[in-house]
Amino acid sequence: MSSSVSASPFTGLDAERFATHLAQRSYLPAWWIAAKQEAWNEFTSLPMPARKDENWRFANLKGLSLDDFIVPEEHSSLVPHLPNFPHASEIIFSNRQTVGRSGLPKELADQGVIFAPLDEALRDHGDLVRNYFQQHPVNLGSEKFIALNIAFAACGTFLYVPKGVKVDLPFVVQHTISGDKQSIFPHTIVALEESSEASLVEFFVSGDTASHLASGVNDLHAGQNAKLTYVGAQNWSEDTLSFQANSIHAARDARVQCLNVHLGGRQARHESHSRLAGPGAHCDMLALTVAKGSQEFDQRTLQTHQAPHTTSDLLYKNALIDTAKTIFSGLIVVDPDAQQTDAYQTNRNLLLSDKAEANSLPGLEIQANDVKCSHGSTSGRVPPEQEFYLQSRGIDPVKAHELIVFGFFEEVLNRLEDEHLHAVLSELIQSKFKKS
């Protein structure tokens, strides 16, 4: 028993730590401080997910424990390189602090585009941020972890594109976490005004292999006739507990494409809710997962069609290796007024091991009578003829699996318009096969 430990401040997820966090942000708008306080209260009052909770069916509840995670002030200088591909502007965070940033091109700033760390946007454009902050929350089971995000959110990004402004190159954000038991709470808000176009790509990476906690929240808004592309590439350390809640709101004739790539984490929960709020709105919900070792990826989705003539297309593909586990639970809800909805939901699981476990719970809830909806899920082993064919050409079994997985993912990656991004994501996915 050592008694000589110096009086280090207790920096866990407790009231004292939260009070310090809040006190340091007194310069931010009162509504934001109030929202944080409310979120903290919610976090402390909500129970942890329980066995009987349908939203957490099949999930490993023991793995969700938040004990021992800390929120220290210091930031680390360990920042992995941002993948090199053409982009409009970038913001780099390390352990919740902004550590790098390229200026916004003048022509974009002149047109009123805002791309800034959340705290800065709250300080300079508080009312604008408020219009889009948590207007359409995700309620798929992770409310407690979303509340934790809001309570501690500091790193995060606000992207605002005014009416009619079209930005060709993507905006890029990287969040890095390092240090044992460190936590990170990224909060991303994207607001595209009428007839504007923009893409945001976020990378979530660990600077080391330590145990981390990440809880991220996205509020994505596509205004009337806007075109929004969001890509989130999650590659936390393999000892990270990760939560991500993604809200998509698409107004009349808006087109949204959302792709999540899930590679890292010990246990990673992803919730995504898209609301097709205006007639003619469309949303692509795409996800690719490589589950390896004893990783668990838990994906819960909801497609809500609130207006007529709306379309949504969900395609989640999981490749499972070793004893990994995936859970997909999806629901399409068509409101009574949302006639002529076209909604699809597909989950495909490719098992590269007999010991992997893919769970799938697709669902439909249709209250309109003139709609086209379908959902489907398949899980299958790689046919042995495919493995033998590749090996008979001299390709070793690991590389053969990599090729088969890429073949399986190609259908999703091919939907990306940005070929540079396609290459970056391919390389990232490939790196997962190089780690033994």
Add this chain to the structure above:
Amino acid sequence: MRRNPDFRTTSSLHTNASLLLFTMKSLEIRNLTIALADSLEEPIVKGLNLTINTGEVHAIMGPNGTGKSTLSKAIAGHPDYEITEGDVLIDGESILEMEPDERARAGIFLAFQYPAEIPGVSIANFLRAAEQARLDEGENVDAAAYYKRLYEKMDDLKIDRKFTARAVNEGFSGGEKKRCEILQMAMLEPTFALMDETDSGLDIDALKVVADGVNRLRGENLGVMLITHYQRLLNYIQPDYVHVMYDGRIVKSGDKNLAIELEEKGYDWVKNELAAPATA
């Protein structure tokens, strides 16, 4: 760099082979007995012996169900089959402990009767991975040179260059699949090609293209085991040796005239001969 013909130095040569044999390699099938892994007591191939040297084309003919395909797949290391007796050696070294990918890199190429479809994996990426697998650690396929070679071989085989972007064998016609097998063989430059019913399902035009491809590849650095049910293919690929396989064994060997005789008399001739008591 790609493999060069193996000019071994005399010091590494343990036999007193003449200079002419310096580049020759052998695939030796010794008393080979093969069964399905789940029914070991009923072997399909029963103590088969055959040696194929580079520079030679051996045709293996025989009725259906006699073990021809089993022989080629088992040599390539197909996991459904188990070799219960005998050995397969390349230049005196057994390959039976090798995994299928190691056997391929050691020079074995199996041209499949029914090539598998690999969804989403383009021919270009697939062949590039196969070439990369043959390089040392740290070496990378030179993309420009690779595509140049690939396009040349495709032109030779009258395969549309657009095929490079298509998924391996997915939605291919029978003839396209077989041409794709020959394309892979041309790119990977094996030492021994085991061609399993390469002629099946081909119309005469496709057969000519495939035969032309094989004829282009044959030569002193390649040994071929050409498995076929019909004599027709042998009109276009002239074998050096013809073996008749029946009930898991080679029961008759000869030159190309044996194939013609077989075509005239039919397999019953061989069966009857075997059934008849030996008359010396």
